[in-house]
Amino acid sequence: MNAAQSEMDRFLADVERQAWSMANVAVNNPDDALDIVQDTMLTLVRKYATRPAAQWRPLFFRILQNRIRDCHRRRQRHGRLFSLFNAFRRDDDSPDPASFTPARDSDEPERRVDLDSSRDRVLEALTALPLRQKQVFLLRAVEGMDVAATATAVGVSQGSVKTHYSRALAKLRRLLEEADK
Amino acid sequence: MNEDKLIEAAKKSVEQQPVPDDIGRRLRLARAAAVDEMQDRPSFGWALPATAAAAVAVIAILVVREPAGEVVLPDLSDDEMSAAMELELLEDMEFLAWMLEQDADAG
Incomplete structure (x- = not known):
């Protein structure tokens, strides 16, 4: 090599x-x-x-x-x-x-057993996001990219990144609150 | 849950997502196959500048060269045009005079 x-x-x-x-x-x-x-x-x-x-x-x-x-x-x-x-x-x-x-991960009992329940809830909520929101959120929050880099990676404007990101946050929060009830 | 905690929880969930052994093994194989391709493929680092230079040369030729068979007329004002026509007429008359001289010499 x-x-x-x-x-x-x-x-x-x-x-x-x-x-x-x-x-x-x-x-x-x-x-x-x-x-x-x-x-x-x-x-x-x-x-x-x-x-x-x-x-x-x-x-x-x-x-x-x-x-x-x-x-x-x-x-x-x-x-x-x-x-x-x-x-x-x-x-x-x-x-x-x-x-x-x-099938969704939640339909796979063997895998669910292995997953920590709180991590499982967050992953399930993430999976439920629309594609663009999911992509933007993963790049910003998980990969740590800034708005400009995320916009380039996803192929949308920076304004669109901000919108998708804030919607993703709002939806995640709502889904997790619902799951906690 | 505040925003920072939410982001932290999401980050942890994705990063700590267990990667099944089989997937881990196949990822390593995929990486090895991709890296191997770097050895198999010839480097064409020189190709881009060479292609760009060739493209510029072709464009220059196409732009500068006039299409065959077409006469490009100069853009002249009316005065310039009439002056040019007068000059042409003079040249033609000189040519006719020369031809008559030739005929007379031959005769």
Whole structure:
């Protein structure tokens, strides 16, 4: 492994778990999250490995957010397709194909046992946020990006970042208060 | 829950989210595969400046070069135009005079 490869390896090792956690919260499926991170790593290496290492982090998270958005769009398309398909079926006893979309973490009892209950509540609330709010909140609060960097990563204006972030906070607070009751 | 506590709780929840062993192993494999690609791919660091220089040269040629077969007329005022026409007429008359001289010499 040469020096450039070692540097890239260290960078990816540093971000891979956090990237997977963010993607998992965003798409709510561990395997899809893994695919997203894998694709993000390859894209970074193929397109931007020659850029200065200081640029890798913002580029990596921008690619990650794009892949998360692509994953949501694919699911929406599949959902619409299956809805259309079902609309044409009269006597359909088979399960709804849309139900094969990944189950929420809360539906996986084995995993729930492992999770600390308060962490589980927060993760569940995060998962319930709309995609943009989720992306903005994760980058700002978890990744610690500033407004400008978040705007670049998500591909929206800085004003939009502030709006999504404040809405995400309000919704999270409401969801957690409801869960505490 | 105040804002700071909420953010802290969310940050902890995401960061402390357990990564299953299988996912951790596959993440390491994905990283190794990505890093390996750096060795496989030739570096094209020189390509960008070279392509840019070539593009500038092509654009310069296209902009400077006049399309074949087209005569570009100078933008002249009426006075300049009439002066130019007079000069052309004089040149034509000189040419005719020269031709007549040639004919006379030949005859």
